[in-house]
Amino acid sequence: MADGNGAVQTKKKYTAKDFASDQDVRWCPGCGDYSILAQVQRTLPELDIPIEKYVFVSGIGCSSRFPYYMNTYGIHGIHGRAPAIASGVKTANPDLSVWVATGDGDALSIGGNHLIHAMRRNIGLKILMFNNRIYALTKGQYSPTSELGKKTKSSPYGTIDYPFNPVQLALGSQGTFVARSMDRDPKHLQQMILRAGKHKGTAFIEIYQNCNVFNDGAYFVLTEKETKPDNVLYLEHGKPLVFGKENDKGIRLNGFTPEIVSLKDGKYTLNDLIVYDETSLDVAFLLAQFSDRPGFPTPVGVFYEVERPTYEDMMVQQIETAKQKRGKGDLNRLLRAGNTWEISGN
Amino acid sequence: MGKTVEILDDVVIRFAGDSGDGMQLTGARFTDTTALVGNDLSTLPDYPAEIRAPAGTLFGVSSFQLHFSSKDILTPGDQPDVLVAMNPAALRVHLKDLRKGGLIIANSDSFVDRDLELAGYKSNPLTDGSLKEYQLVAVPITKLTLNALQGLGLNQKAMVRSKNFFALGLMYWLFSRPMEPTEDWVKEKFGKEPLVAEANIKALRAGYYYGETTEEFTSRYEVKPAQLKPGIYRNISGNEATALGLVAAAQKAGLQLYYASYPITPASDILHNLSIYKNYDVKTFQAEDEIAAAGAAVGAAYAGALAVTGTSGPGAALKSETISLAVMLELPLVIVDVQRGGPSTGLPTKTEQADLLFVTFGRHGEAPAVVVAAATPADCFNMAYEAARIAIKYMTPVYLLTDGYLANGSEPWLVPDADELPKIQVAFRTDPENFHPYSRNENNVRPWALPGTPGLEHRIGGLEKAHITGNVSYDPDNHDFMVHLRAEKVKGISKDIPPQDVFGEEAGELLVVSWGGTFGAVRAAVERVRAKGFSVSHAHLRYLNPFPRNLGDVLKKFNKILVPEINLGQLAHLIKAEFLLPVHQFNKVRGLPLRSSELEDAIIELIGGGK
Numbered sequence: 039m040a041d042g043n044g045a046v047q048t049k050k051k052y053t054a055k056d057f058a059s060d061q062d063v064r065w066c067p068g069c070g071d072y073s074i075l076a077q078v079q080r081t082l083p084e085l086d087i088p089i090e091k092y093v094f095v096s097g098i099g100c101s102s103r104f105p106y107y108m109n110t111y112g113i114h115g116i117h118g119r120a121p122a123i124a125s126g127v128k129t130a131n132p133d134l135s136v137w138v139a140t141g142d143g144d145a146l147s148i149g150g151n152h153l154i155h156a157m158r159r160n161i162g163l164k165i166l167m168f169n170n171r172i173y174a175l176t177k178g179q180y181s182p183t184s185e186l187g188k189k190t191k192s193s194p195y196g197t198i199d200y201p202f203n204p205v206q207l208a209l210g211s212q213g214t215f216v217a218r219s220m221d222r223d224p225k226h227l228q229q230m231i232l233r234a235g236k237h238k239g240t241a242f243i244e245i246y247q248n249c250n251v252f253n254d255g256a257y258f259v260l261t262e263k264e265t266k267p268d269n270v271l272y273l274e275h276g277k278p279l280v281f282g283k284e285n286d287k288g289i290r291l292n293g294f295t296p297e298i299v300s301l302k303d304g305k306y307t308l309n310d311l312i313v314y315d316e317t318s319l320d321v322a323f324l325l326a327q328f329s330d331r332p333g334f335p336t337p338v339g340v341f342y343e344v345e346r347p348t349y350e351d352m353m354v355q356q357i358e359t360a361k362q363k364r365g366k367g368d369l370n371r372l373l374r375a376g377n378t379w380e381i382s383g384n
Numbered sequence: 385m386g387k388t389v390e391i392l393d394d395v396v397i398r399f400a401g402d403s404g405d406g407m408q409l410t411g412a413r414f415t416d417t418t419a420l421v422g423n424d425l426s427t428l429p430d431y432p433a434e435i436r437a438p439a440g441t442l443f444g445v446s447s448f449q450l451h452f453s454s455k456d457i458l459t460p461g462d463q464p465d466v467l468v469a470m471n472p473a474a475l476r477v478h479l480k481d482l483r484k485g486g487l488i489i490a491n492s493d494s495f496v497d498r499d500l501e502l503a504g505y506k507s508n509p510l511t512d513g514s515l516k517e518y519q520l521v522a523v524p525i526t527k528l529t530l531n532a533l534q535g536l537g538l539n540q541k542a543m544v545r546s547k548n549f550f551a552l553g554l555m556y557w558l559f560s561r562p563m564e565p566t567e568d569w570v571k572e573k574f575g576k577e578p579l580v581a582e583a584n585i586k587a588l589r590a591g592y593y594y595g596e597t598t599e600e601f602t603s604r605y606e607v608k609p610a611q612l613k614p615g616i617y618r619n620i621s622g623n624e625a626t627a628l629g630l631v632a633a634a635q636k637a638g639l640q641l642y643y644a645s646y647p648i649t650p651a652s653d654i655l656h657n658l659s660i661y662k663n664y665d666v667k668t669f670q671a672e673d674e675i676a677a678a679g680a681a682v683g684a685a686y687a688g689a690l691a692v693t694g695t696s697g698p699g700a701a702l703k704s705e706t707i708s709l710a711v712m713l714e715l716p717l718v719i720v721d722v723q724r725g726g727p728s729t730g731l732p733t734k735t736e737q738a739d740l741l742f743v744t745f746g747r748h749g750e751a752p753a754v755v756v757a758a759a760t761p762a763d764c765f766n767m768a769y770e771a772a773r774i775a776i777k778y779m780t781p782v783y784l785l786t787d788g789y790l791a792n793g794s795e796p797w798l799v800p801d802a803d804e805l806p807k808i809q810v811a812f813r814t815d816p817e818n819f820h821p822y823s824r825n826e827n828n829v830r831p832w833a834l835p836g837t838p839g840l841e842h843r844i845g846g847l848e849k850a851h852i853t854g855n856v857s858y859d860p861d862n863h864d865f866m867v868h869l870r871a872e873k874v875k876g877i878s879k880d881i882p883p884q885d886v887f888g889e890e891a892g893e894l895l896v897v898s899w900g901g902t903f904g905a906v907r908a909a910v911e912r913v914r915a916k917g918f919s920v921s922h923a924h925l926r927y928l929n930p931f932p933r934n935l936g937d938v939l940k941k942f943n944k945i946l947v948p949e950i951n952l953g954q955l956a957h958l959i960k961a962e963f964l965l966p967v968h969q970f971n972k973v974r975g976l977p978l979r980s981s982e983l984e985d986a987i988i989e990l991i992g993g994g995k
Contacts (some may be wrong), residue, residue: 059843061856090839093686093687094843106845109841111686113686113845114845116679122680123683125671126679126686128687131687131835134687134836149784151676227413256567286492330488357663366663369631369802370803372628372664373632373800377565377619378799381614
């Protein structure tokens with residue numbers, strides 16, 4: 039039997055290969071998308087969902103070529119509309135496992151409206167947002183996550199728009215699962231994909247992704263060995279917020295203000311630090327702003343997860359209730375409802 | 385004292401008042417009662433886009449016109465015989481339409497200083513003799529309603545609100561209709577407010593008895609039941625019929641119905657109706673915008689539902705890119721466009737038929753879609769059903785065009801037997817052997833393969849497809865082939881739709897060609913011209929793309945072709961382009977149905993029957 043999330047006990051054990059389609063992957067050599075594709079293909083076998091129940095839906099952009107490379111059902115849609123199309127797939131057949139592959143331009147700019155409403159409704163979509171902070175398929179214009187002042191083909195004097203913080207946006211949209219990971223951290227990315235796959239309701243993962251052609255190194259400070267430990271904060275439920283090369287730094291609250299403290303000088307210990315609670319929206323919002331806060335490490339991991347009834351479950355429930363109350367629909371009864379009169383033949 | 389009863393064949397009544405006066409409710413009740421006594425009928429609600437326009441103003445006037453008859457009728461009528469005017473503004477706006485010698489029933493309580501001034505009257509038309517060409521009955525409706533409701537314990541404002549029921553009761557008396565159906569309706573509608581229910585029923589009866597006792601009326605009227613085809617009837621509006629047609633199609637096809645929509649006038653009632661029918665496996669999705677509604681419908685179609693998105697012109701424009709995607713994906717999809725006055729926000733509550741070229745051509749690239757149109761409110765059922773049948777059988781987007789007049793207007797509907805509706809076969813692909821998503825059957829139709837089916841995993845998308853495999857292809861010859869193939873597929877549907885029929889002779893001097901909601905007005909005009917002895921025929925199109933396969937032959941048998949439309953000549957344009965025939969046009973774009981009488985004059989002039 040299936041549960042509402044498409045999970046079924048299946049005898050077949052899949053491997054990553056089963057999820058690879060016969061199409062040549064056409065991203066630029068060195069693109070971060072390759073890693074994301076590989077981690078998805080490696081992780082899905084662990085979800086125990088029959089392969090025919092997966093549907094990958096995308097919009098337009100480099101990331102949106104994703105469905106062609108998955109040996110599953112899929113729709114390569116139109117710009118920005120993947121969450122809308124995927125919402126139709128999932129609500130029409132809640133038994134499917136529906137995933138959205140999208141980018142920062144696709145999801146946050148042209149498709150911003152659909153993204154926030156999908157999360158608000160808590161439709162069971164797994165949204166993978168590849169954030170390379172640039173428009174790559176159109177060859178290098180700034181995106182809604184490009185940093186202020188960034189010089190691109192369409193902003194030769196630097197951008198004058200302030201960027202979105204996708205995690206904050208997802209939290210503000212009533213998202214029930216909000217996470218962040220990075221293309222160059224395969225193990226962590228796999229964990230996040232697995233968690234998203236198991237979540238009931240909308241799961242949103244912002245994935246920092248390197249575009250080596252138009253925005254190379256955008257995240258190197260977070261992904262490269264020398265700088266990563268001092269700049270990345272791994273969020274783990276129930277654990278204190280510690281980071282640094284020697285796990286020597288922590289985050290504590292000073293009143294309502296978070297501050298970085300050293301664990302080396304004996305002034306503070308682990309007991310003084312914020313213990314991460316991924317069920318707390320307060321803490322999630324607090325941590326979500328770190329990536330914009332100079333001097334603070336960028337958190338990755340699950341910011342927030344909460345269980346809330348899904349849209350599709352409630353939709354089905356209303357139908358079942360109506361059937362119980364009024365009986366399964368009889369077409370003749372419907373057509374003849376209301377005030378009718380009969381004209382008899384002469 | 386008894387009054388004489390005159391038997392009439394045919395009456396047109398128009399109720400008019402402030403948009404807060406309950407004229408739509410009054411008209412709808414009169415309509416239901418009239419249907420139940422067995423008259424044929426046709427209605428035309430007409431109301432402002434503002435929910436509560438300032439009281440007493442000309443632009444705040446709301447009206448409801450009803451034509452009922454002991455004969456088969458086709459239109460809500462050009463000219464009312466009776467005008468119920470609840471205030472001076474209503475009289476001022478509608479008097480010009482009233483037949484000379486027609487009856488005016490005016491609420492004299494409202495014909496006082498401020499209301500007269502708001503309507504632009506310098507003197508009171510009820511007393512200054514300016515209405516002497518009409519039969520005028522001035523009734524102090526407000527005062528009589530207040531008198532009737534004294535002692536109920538309602539405040540003055542609440543009592544005044546029941547005055548439309550007084551007017552309704554008076555009209556029931558005048559036209560010999562029973563009050564019981566309305567009383568029953570009031571009891572159900574206001575079940576939670578028994579005092580309001582009682583007030584409305586009291587006001588209704590007070591109006592009725594006033595008619596009986598007053599000296600103002602020397603006679604009352606009766607319109608006998610119409611001789612309609614035997615069967616079970618109900619009164620139905622176009623939007624209700626569209627909703628039912630979609631449910632019926634889904635049920636007959638064994639599919640769930642998935643209706644994704646964003647609220648828009650005048651299409652919202654389809655969403656309202658469908659959201660009730662959950663026990664018929666109907667899923668309604670109120671999307672965040674028009675584009676999302678179309679997108680969700682595309683997704684639902686891929687997942688195996690009968691997917692429909694409904695809207696009006698502005699929304700149809702927003703959906704255009706997504707319909708293009710559906711053309712490329714070759715998924716079944718019905719798009720309902722309840723046309724309204726445009727361009728832009730235009731006339732949201734008024735009718736028009738100016739989206740024909742838009743839905744036929746308004747997509748980027750070579751993106752053929754099927755277009756069908758309903759002719760009458762009840763015909764919306766047939767054409768919604770037909771749109772679904774074609775969409776499913778041919779894996780293609782199909783536009784159903786209705787309009788504001790059809791959507792809100794109503795008529796008696798001979799309810800079909802569900803068992804006798806045409807079959808809709810659905811054959812989902814399940815066999816993985818030799819499966820290719822863009823292989824084709826004899827009708828050039830690709831298989832419908834649902835996610836969840838083992839072994840049929842495949843990807844579809846907006847990029848050009850390689851023939852058969854459906855893989856992405858940038859090959860120039862493949863693109864040329866696919867562009868032709870998609871066009872051929874839609875063209876080929878002309879083999880699967882009824883040939884065009886002609887009312888009147890099949891050859892002759894003049895053929896009047898119409899489509900959509902103008903059917904009634906055009907047919908009535910043609911009938912009148914024929915009754916005068918002229919040979920004029922009428923062809924009404926329900927299939928606009930592709931055209932019926934015999935349409936060219938039909939047209940070529942006439943010396944002249946006249947195309948009346950509520951646009952600047954969109955069908956005329958298509959006929960000229962497709963058949964290279966000269967076409968005469970008759971175009972009135974007033975936000976209202978065509979007037980049969982005007983068209984009648986135009987026809988006679990065209991065939992040289994005038995002076």
